[in-house]
Amino acid sequence: xxxxxxxxxxxxxxxxxxxxxxxxxxxxxxxxxxxxxxxxxxxxxxxxxxxxxxxxxxxxxxxxxxxxxxxxxxxxxxxxxxxxxxxxxxxxxxxxxxxxxxxxxxxxxxxxxxxxxxxxxxxxxxxxxxxxxxxxxxxxxxxxxxxxxxxxxxxxxxxxxxxxxxxxxxxxxxxxxxxxxxxxxxxxxxxxxxxxxxxxxxxxxxxxxxxxxxxxxxxxxxxxxxxxxxxxxxxxxxxxxxxxxxxxxxxxxxxxxxxxxxxxxxxxxxxxxxxxxxxxx
Amino acid sequence: xxxxxxxxxxxxxxxxxxxxxxxxxxxxxxxxxxxxxxxxxxxxxxxxxxxxxxxxxxxxxxxxxxxxxxxxxxxxxxxxxxxxxxxxxxxxxxxxxxxxxxxxxxxxxxxxxxxxxxxxxxxxxxxxxxxxxxxxxxxxxxxxxxxxxxxxxxxxxxxxxxxxxxxxxxxxxxxxxxxxxxxxxxxxxxxxxxxxxxxxxxxxxxxxxxxxxxxxxxxxxxxxxxxxxxxxxxxxxxxxxxxxxxxxxxxxxxxxxxxxxxxxxxxxxxxxxxxxxxxxxxxxxxxxx
Numbered sequence: 001x002x003x004x005x006x007x008x009x010x011x012x013x014x015x016x017x018x019x020x021x022x023x024x025x026x027x028x029x030x031x032x033x034x035x036x037x038x039x040x041x042x043x044x045x046x047x048x049x050x051x052x053x054x055x056x057x058x059x060x061x062x063x064x065x066x067x068x069x070x071x072x073x074x075x076x077x078x079x080x081x082x083x084x085x086x087x088x089x090x091x092x093x094x095x096x097x098x099x100x101x102x103x104x105x106x107x108x109x110x111x112x113x114x115x116x117x118x119x120x121x122x123x124x125x126x127x128x129x130x131x132x133x134x135x136x137x138x139x140x141x142x143x144x145x146x147x148x149x150x151x152x153x154x155x156x157x158x159x160x161x162x163x164x165x166x167x168x169x170x171x172x173x174x175x176x177x178x179x180x181x182x183x184x185x186x187x188x189x190x191x192x193x194x195x196x197x198x199x200x201x202x203x204x205x206x207x208x209x210x211x212x213x214x215x216x217x218x219x220x221x222x223x224x225x226x227x228x229x230x231x232x233x234x235x236x237x238x239x240x241x242x243x244x245x246x247x248x249x250x251x252x253x254x255x256x257x258x259x260x261x262x263x264x265x266x267x268x269x270x271x272x273x274x275x276x277x278x279x280x281x
Numbered sequence: 282x283x284x285x286x287x288x289x290x291x292x293x294x295x296x297x298x299x300x301x302x303x304x305x306x307x308x309x310x311x312x313x314x315x316x317x318x319x320x321x322x323x324x325x326x327x328x329x330x331x332x333x334x335x336x337x338x339x340x341x342x343x344x345x346x347x348x349x350x351x352x353x354x355x356x357x358x359x360x361x362x363x364x365x366x367x368x369x370x371x372x373x374x375x376x377x378x379x380x381x382x383x384x385x386x387x388x389x390x391x392x393x394x395x396x397x398x399x400x401x402x403x404x405x406x407x408x409x410x411x412x413x414x415x416x417x418x419x420x421x422x423x424x425x426x427x428x429x430x431x432x433x434x435x436x437x438x439x440x441x442x443x444x445x446x447x448x449x450x451x452x453x454x455x456x457x458x459x460x461x462x463x464x465x466x467x468x469x470x471x472x473x474x475x476x477x478x479x480x481x482x483x484x485x486x487x488x489x490x491x492x493x494x495x496x497x498x499x500x501x502x503x504x505x506x507x508x509x510x511x512x513x514x515x516x517x518x519x520x521x522x523x524x525x526x527x528x529x530x531x532x533x534x535x536x537x538x539x540x541x542x543x544x545x546x547x548x549x550x551x552x553x554x555x556x557x558x559x560x561x562x563x564x565x566x567x568x569x570x
Contacts, residue, residue, distance in 0.1 A: 068462050086464070093462045104326060104455045105512045114452045118463030123445050150510035170463070 019082070021046040021174055021205035022067065027076035029062055036062045040076070040230045044222070046173075047203040049196055051216030054226035055249055060209040063226065064176045067207070068093040080174060089118060091174045092167030096182070097159050102152045108162050109147040112137055115169035137168035141195055157188025164195060175199070175206045181215065193219045213240065297535045306421040306488075307531055309432045310545060313485040314497060314523030316436045319443055319516050320481040321502035323474060326512075327454050331385060332373070332475070334495040335392030337482045339369035341399025341491060344416050349406060355428050359435075359483060366479030369395055371472070419490035419542030421531070428487060435484045439477055450474055451512060488527070489542035497523065500549040504556050522552050 022044035029037040037059040044050060052060050065071040066078060069085035070093070080088040092115070115137075116130045126134075138144045141161040146154055154162065160180050167175050181189045196206055196219070207224075210216055216223050216236075223239040225231040227248040232239040297303045324333050343365025344358060351357035369391050376387035415423065424432075443450065449470050453460045460467040478498070485494045505519035530545030537544075 068458075069464075070458065070461055089464055091462065093458065095458060100456065103510075105506065105510045105515050106451070106455060107511070110451075110512075111455075114448075114456065114459060115463075117448050117452050118465060120448070122449065125448070152510070166459075 019046060020044065020079075021048070021081060022207075023077075023079040023082075025077040027066065027078060028074050029059070029066060029071065030074045035228065037066070037073075038229050042224070042230060042233055044205065044207075046081075046205055047200060048221045049200055049206045049219070050208070050222045050224055051220040052207055052209045052224045052226060053211070053213055053216050053248075054231075058227045058248070060226060061178055064093060064178055064207070064209065067091070067174075067176055088174075090170070090172050091176070092170050092172035093176045094160075094163045094167060094178065094180065096178045097156065097163065097180075102159070104151065107148050107150055108143060108154065108158075109134060109138065111151060111162055112147075112165045112169050115166035115172075119171065133171075134165075134169050137165040140168060140198070141165045142191075155188070157184045157191060160184065160188070160192055161195065164192070173204050175204060177206065177208045179209055179211070181208075181210060181212065189215075213245075294532075297532060302422050302424065303531070303535065305424045305426065305429050306541070307528060308429055309424050310421055310488045310527035310531055310541075311524040312432050312436045313481070313488045314501070314527040314545070315520040316439050317481045317485055317494070317497035318501040318505075318519035318523035319440060320478055321498035321500075322505070322512065322516050322519055323450060323454055324478060324498050325502040325506060329478075330495065330499045332370075332388055333478060333482065333498045335373070335388045336366050336369055336475075336479050337491050337494040338399075339392050339395035340365045340479075340483060340486075341396055341416075342402055343399075344486075345399050345402035345406070349402075355425065355487075356431055359431060362483045362486065363479060365395065366483060367476055370475040370479055374472070374475070415490070416486050417490050417492050418540060419486070419488050419493070421488045421541045421545075424487055432484055432487075435480060439480055439484075442473070442477060446470065446473065489545055493542050493546045496546040496549060500546070500553050501526070504549070504553040507556050507560055523549065526552060 020043050022042065024040050024042040027037060027040040028035065040063070052063065054060055062071065066073050067080060067085055068091060069088070078085050080091055085091070112134045113126060113130065116126065116133065120126055120130055135144065135147075138147050141164055143158060143161055143165060146158060151159065151162070164175070164177070164180075180192055184192070193215075196208070199206055200221075208220070217240055220236075222234060223236060224233045225239050225244055225248050227250075231248045232241075232244045298307075321333075324330060340362040343361040343363070346365075347358040347361030350361070373384070373387045373391050376382050376391070377384040382390075449460070449465060452463075452465070453467060453470055453474070457467065460470070481498065482494050485497050489497055501519040501523040502515070504522050505515045508518055509515050526548035527545050530548040531541055533539055533548070534541035534544040539547075
């Protein structure tokens, strides 16, 4: 009876087989008269890895919040696999891990199981198939041996992998990762990038917000360059042009001509304000 | 000599149990201790101790009206008090929802307003003021058989609901954003959890009173959180600490003639201090190595 009162509980969503993962039409978001996202129109094919880049305050987190159904757009249309965001179940949003309470008394396995709470449904306890799914998800991010650890006892990279495992346990086919690589050492970053490559094999669409343009160019199928408006969306060579980057980063970006071609140097923001360079050929 | 010592001990422990009011008091104190401790784990983890304190004070007008309406029938007092608590928690969430008033401000406004209303009502019915003072400081030894049944049924219902929604409540406390993206009914669950907190508070009134009930919610759960990083174990430990403190407190109140509610809370506080000090010493020893 409770399940009919709360229709979302325990309902398995039918995953669509093909087509567009994301469709945005004239998406606009305003807060207190301030326009955060303006007139975004975009189609993202299923199964792509998309890096969402742009300066601080470009609206990356706002975009993710809208896609996850946490925030209502002021105007425009959003479809996730053809559905309204708030109706779509197979979407996982992994927020910046710095925002979570890591002292909470749960283990790595407990957190991954949380991804299945919606599928298990109200008034039911996890069954054997849920446990199997959780173990498989832990395996895929290579965290099986740390499954019983309390979550304060694992490293930043392991936390990020745990949150990806949670998304896998959720059987999500669209992942939104907000700055998953920030503050991680190179091996941890590479581990996560290889997991993302693995997800691509299974037709899972991944959107990753990042500050790192070089990484975005090297490891992603598409780049979405954002600064309140959509500056460009496409492959690396289509998006990372002097004009586009100038539009996105404005005064924060400098183009220096060298013998090897132009190099962009900019304060891309982030907490360290590190320089990022790339080549335009 | 050994046997006389043991006999003395046994009679020291059993003497209070010769009185039926002590048996009833012990039973009720342990039950509400357990319920408050389990609900309190969520209160502590969500950092909502202030809301718990506010709810316990906000039920005073419900008690006053209930007293006027039913001349002190404890079942009807229970429902009036619960009504006041639910009304307060709903108004707090309605006031703070738009974001124009912060939640702790909303809590302060509702809590003080309701408490003042309760005091105003009580002051107009001066003849009942003595009985109502029991609700401020508890009157565990005045528990009737009917109260025992009511407490037992209510406690069982609260524990069953927590058990049934354990995974949802835990998820909601750890990551409310995930609850939304999993399309859980987060708002109804949120309200259910605060109603359960209100019920735990109301059912504890006779044991410890309005003024001290927040200690039953917070102290055993906080003690347990120092001892384990596993939520299920934390709930069990908190319940054990609360039940043990109820027994110790009631015996202290019997032998040393201390107010029973205060004695129970002091027992909880003593356990907390012991655990906290123990951990301070341990971590400073570890730091030295």
